[in-house]
Amino acid sequence: MKPSRLMLLTAVALLAPLAPALPAAAAASAARPQLTIPDPGFENGGTGWTFTSGAGVGTGNKHGGTRFLYLDAGAGKSAELTIVAPRNGSYDFSAWIGSAGTGGTYTIRRNGQTVETITLPQHPGYARYTISGVRLRTGDRLQIEFGSGTSWVNADDLMISPAAPAHPEVTSSDPQVAEMFAWAQKKANSWVQLPGTVGPVNVDEYQTGGTGTASYAPTYWAGYANRSAYYSRDMTHQLAGAHLIGLDAENETMLRSYAQSATAEHKYFPVWSLNFDAKTYLSIDYKSPDDFVREVPATFELVEKAAQAYLWTGDRRYVDDPVLWDFYRHATEQFIDLHNSAKDNGKVKVAEGTGQGIFQGAASYNEQDGDGLAEAGDGIASEYQAYLAMAVLARGKGDTALARTYDKRAADLKTYFNDDWSGTGSGADMVRAYTLSGTPVTGWGKENSVFMPMKQIIDPGPRNDAYLDYIQAQELGPDGSPNIESTTYLPDMFFKNNRADTAWWWMKKIYGERDTQHVNASQGPDGDYPEVSFTLVSQTIQGLMGITPDAPHHKVTTQSRLPSGMTWLQAADVPIGTGTVTVRHDGATKTTLTNNSRKDTYSWEARFPGVHKKIKVNGVPQRVRTETVDGVTYTYATPTVRPGATTVVQVSD
Numbered sequence: 001m002k003p004s005r006l007m008l009l010t011a012v013a014l015l016a017p018l019a020p021a022l023p024a025a026a027a028a029s030a031a032r033p034q035l036t037i038p039d040p041g042f043e044n045g046g047t048g049w050t051f052t053s054g055a056g057v058g059t060g061n062k063h064g065g066t067r068f069l070y071l072d073a074g075a076g077k078s079a080e081l082t083i084v085a086p087r088n089g090s091y092d093f094s095a096w097i098g099s100a101g102t103g104g105t106y107t108i109r110r111n112g113q114t115v116e117t118i119t120l121p122q123h124p125g126y127a128r129y130t131i132s133g134v135r136l137r138t139g140d141r142l143q144i145e146f147g148s149g150t151s152w153v154n155a156d157d158l159m160i161s162p163a164a165p166a167h168p169e170v171t172s173s174d175p176q177v178a179e180m181f182a183w184a185q186k187k188a189n190s191w192v193q194l195p196g197t198v199g200p201v202n203v204d205e206y207q208t209g210g211t212g213t214a215s216y217a218p219t220y221w222a223g224y225a226n227r228s229a230y231y232s233r234d235m236t237h238q239l240a241g242a243h244l245i246g247l248d249a250e251n252e253t254m255l256r257s258y259a260q261s262a263t264a265e266h267k268y269f270p271v272w273s274l275n276f277d278a279k280t281y282l283s284i285d286y287k288s289p290d291d292f293v294r295e296v297p298a299t300f301e302l303v304e305k306a307a308q309a310y311l312w313t314g315d316r317r318y319v320d321d322p323v324l325w326d327f328y329r330h331a332t333e334q335f336i337d338l339h340n341s342a343k344d345n346g347k348v349k350v351a352e353g354t355g356q357g358i359f360q361g362a363a364s365y366n367e368q369d370g371d372g373l374a375e376a377g378d379g380i381a382s383e384y385q386a387y388l389a390m391a392v393l394a395r396g397k398g399d400t401a402l403a404r405t406y407d408k409r410a411a412d413l414k415t416y417f418n419d420d421w422s423g424t425g426s427g428a429d430m431v432r433a434y435t436l437s438g439t440p441v442t443g444w445g446k447e448n449s450v451f452m453p454m455k456q457i458i459d460p461g462p463r464n465d466a467y468l469d470y471i472q473a474q475e476l477g478p479d480g481s482p483n484i485e486s487t488t489y490l491p492d493m494f495f496k497n498n499r500a501d502t503a504w505w506w507m508k509k510i511y512g513e514r515d516t517q518h519v520n521a522s523q524g525p526d527g528d529y530p531e532v533s534f535t536l537v538s539q540t541i542q543g544l545m546g547i548t549p550d551a552p553h554h555k556v557t558t559q560s561r562l563p564s565g566m567t568w569l570q571a572a573d574v575p576i577g578t579g580t581v582t583v584r585h586d587g588a589t590k591t592t593l594t595n596n597s598r599k600d601t602y603s604w605e606a607r608f609p610g611v612h613k614k615i616k617v618n619g620v621p622q623r624v625r626t627e628t629v630d631g632v633t634y635t636y637a638t639p640t641v642r643p644g645a646t647t648v649v650q651v652s653d
Contacts, residue, residue, distance in 0.1 A: 033087060034086065034196065035089065035136070036160075037081065037158050037159075040157065041064055041065045042057045042065075042069050048083070049080065049081045050079070051079050052076065054071065055072065055146075055148070063098075063154075063156035069154065069156065071104070071149075072148065073148065073149070073152050075148060078147045084139060084141055084142070085138055085140040089162065090135045091161065091162060092132045093108055094129065094190045095156070096128050096524070097155045098124050098125055098155075099121070100124045101122055101149050101151025102120070102150055103149030104119070104149030105120065106120060106147075107143075107147065108145075110135075120153065122151075125525075127515075127524050130187065161191070162192060163189070164246055166245050167185075168244055168571055169571070169573060170182070171570045172566060173566060174566045180511045180536060183514075184511075184533040184534075184537045184540075185245055185533075185537055191220045192219075192221075193219045193220060195218045197276075198215055199214070199216050199276060200213050201276075202283040203227060203228035204283075205226050208226075210228060214276075214277035214280060216278075217257075219253060219254055220235075220530070223530070224520070224523060227273070229285075230276070231272060232258055232270060232272060232298040232301070233298055233301070233365060234530065237488065237534070238534035239305045239308060240312070241533070241534035244538060244541055244575065245537065246575065252309070254274075254278065255305065255306050255324065256323055257279065258274070259302070260327075262299070262327050262335075266292075267338045268331060269294040269299060270294075270299060271294070272285045272286070272292065272294055272295070272298070287359070291359055293358045294359075295363075296339070296353050297365050297378045299351070300379070300382035300383045300385065300386035303328050303332060304385040306318055306328065307389035311552070312551060314552045320397070325397070328390055328393055331386060332390050332409075336383070337349065339353070348416045350375050350383065350413075350421070353379070355436045356371065363376040363379050363433070364376035364379060364448040365448070366378070368446075369433070369445055373448075374434050374436045376432070376433040376434075377433060378450075380457065381451045381455035382455060383413065384410055384413050384417070385456075387406045387409045387413065390402075390406040391404075391406040391407045413457075414457055418459045423442070426466045427466045427467060428442060430452075432448050432449050444470075444479055446481060449467075449471055450486075450490070456496055456630060464497065468493075468494070468497055471490075483519050483520075484532055485531050488532060490503070491504075491506045491535070498609070500544070500562065503561070504563035507543075513526050514526055514532065515527060540571070544561050544569060545560075546607075549577075551577035554577065554601060555603045556576060557604075558591055559609070560588045562585055567587060568585060569585050570582065570583065571584075577600060578597065578600060579599075580596040581596060588609060589612075589650060589651050590650040590651075591606050591648070591649050593606070594645070595642065595643055597644075599643055603639075603640055603641075604638065604639055604649075605637075606636060606649035608634060608636065609632060610635065615649065617647065617648070618639075622637050635651050
């Protein structure tokens with residue numbers, strides 16, 4: 001979908017994202033002069049631009065709004081804008097561009113010297129191109145230029161983002177994973193909004209100009225590019241990738257905005273989407289307190305991902321902020337009580353939808369399947385993970401009794417799911433939902449099928465294995481996920497279940513189809529759907545590298561999930577807490593970790609699948625220890641890695 005005025009007006013950049021915990025500093029920074037593109041969507045006829053003959057501003061083939069920049073076919077046509085940097089900073093410059101032929105160019109210059117030129121391919125539909133990491137000093141003259149090619153070139157909706165605060169680097173024996181990660185990291189950061197940007201609110205495909213303007217908070221795009229908002233389902237799935245490129249202020253702001261929206265008036269449902277001011281509910285999805293889009297899994301995923309953000313960052317706001325804490329408690333208590341009447345679940349409670357569509361409360365993310373359902377696999381599985389997350393957050397708060405309560409709730413719910421709720425069948429015969437009348441539903445349910453093994457509510461063993469096989473067969477068949485957003489969950493699901501080859505296959509498929517037109521024609525290519533890039537970032541670090549953080553306790557766990565044919569993989573400068581680590585896997589038997597922190601010592605649990613006879617730490621034999629986690633037995637060691645130190649753990653038979 002086209003991004004209209006929202007993309008057009010987000011052409012303001014700051015040196016770095018501002019932490020929401022520092023409102024005075026944020027206000028002061030926002031008041032300072034900022035790098036701005038005048039008329040970024042050409043709605044005012046191209047204010048500030050210089051055009052040659054055969055170039056100008058037209059109407060018709062716009063990307064957003066009503067106008068666009070055009071260059072006619074043939075050599076020598078160009079359009080150029082010069083702006084002066086009012087402050088130091090490092091920036092990414094993005095534009096939506098379409099070209100009917102080859103040879104067109106998109107160029108950024110600094111003081112007359114070319115920083116980068118992108119030579120445009122033949123791609124008549126609009127796609128998003130970004131030139132990243134452009135450093136400017138106060139007074140530098142920045143030039144943006146579009147040049148003609150063998151056929152027409154159109155451009156629209158220019159945007160400036162602050163350069164990524166964090167820069168992990170992936171290298172490997174397989175060059176494709178390094179290429180994929182570099183692409184995904186660059187693309188993901190191009191979606192970052194800027195604190196203090198004044199932009200439109202309530203932009204959608206029906207009101208392309210929105211209903212007014214507001215000052216944007218630290219946020220990033222999560223959802224369709226023609227709407228001035230981020231979506232709970234998308235942002236929760238993007239959160240880990242966002243952290244890995246340094247978007248912690250954005251994650252906290254967005255999670256907190258959802259927490260604030262989950263009021264008693266809303267029966268503790270968070271709203272589905274918020275504008276980039278992090279305050280205003282997007283009007284296309286919100287009509288009134290009784291009439292707004294809401295889906296059960298999102299409530300629980302927000303709790304789960306808040307715990308994940310806490311473990312990555314160690315940021316105590318996730319356990320000390322009363323707005324967030326009240327949301328966690330309401331989501332895992334009152335919310336469930338208020339939405340638990342259609343089906344008797346005995347001693348446990350399962351949150352339900354109304355079965356009357358998304359504006360009345362759907363049980364599942366699978367909106368096509370949601371009408372008529374009271375309970376769904378993605379809802380109950382997400383509830384299970386929310387209980388586990390509450391245990392983590394309660395321990396972070398120092399309330400061990402509450403943590404034990406939620407551990408028990410999680411265990412009881414999982415037992416009930418496996419012994420009763422999911423039936424006795426396997427594969428296609430496993431229950432994945434219940435109707436309002438209490439009738440069990442089997443067969444393929446897309447998200448409400450995929451989430452059950454992804455959230456690990458199914459007991460490990462043959463039944464879970466059979467369901468994974470069933471999902472793979474369905475996804476490869478004619479009834480597979482119809483859009484790229486759903487497909488991005490598959491690598492996560494297979495990594496969680498130690499099927500690295502299959503997960504990597506899906507990552508390569510998603511990346512390989514990044515230039516394929518999205519099923520929604522106005523969205524652009526699949527690669528320009530934000531969830532694609534953010535999840536490829538996290539799937540590389542969390543999935544292939546198997547890095548699991550515990551920043552509050554200065555711990556990190558690793559597990560090699562290298563697929564067949566990948567002999568080594570390294571991720572450098574992965575942010576955990578206030579520092580970074582560099583991890584390298586050589587096959588499945590040797591892992592090296594460097595603690596790049598200047599002050600924090602880390603306890604490292606290095607896991608290796610299987611029972612091995614020998615294990616060494618820095619070449620010194622250790623006592624072999626094993627543990628079983630989610631049905632998999634590992635040999636492991638727990639060395640202490642001091643600041644600046646490198647430790648190698650290796651197993652052998």
